[in-house]
Amino acid sequence: MKETKGHRFFLDVYDVVRLVPYGRVTTYGAIARYLGSASAARMVGWAMNAAQGMQDVPAHRVVNRIGLLSGKMHFENPFKMQEMLASEGIVVKTDKVINFEQLFWDPVVELQIG
DNA sequence: AGCATGACGAACA
């Protein structure tokens, strides 16, 4: 376990993901941007990979910028992510969130800091 | 130390 700043990044990512409302989704890039590392989208995904077992962190509500379930392969089952989203009323078609723009929850906007 | 990879994103051809 390293004690680099990256550790802090993890906690921040989890914190933001936990704030994603039921039935809404956000993106890796949006989270990264909210945390001040606009180009650390990959790190967000990386953090999600570690957040797998944490039920507190709704990783299934995090998709890529076009609403694609790019991380479904990393769940218990490749279809688990879609199932969880479906249970929240989010329609997924061909691994893509329908009405993504409407369901998109951007922390930078929703959690406006000032 | 250098090279390859990745749950991304934006730029370019």
Place this chain on the structure above:
DNA sequence: GTGTTCGCCATGC
């Protein structure tokens, strides 16, 4: 509008 390349930051070999 689609396909490819580069940048990003951390990890693994």
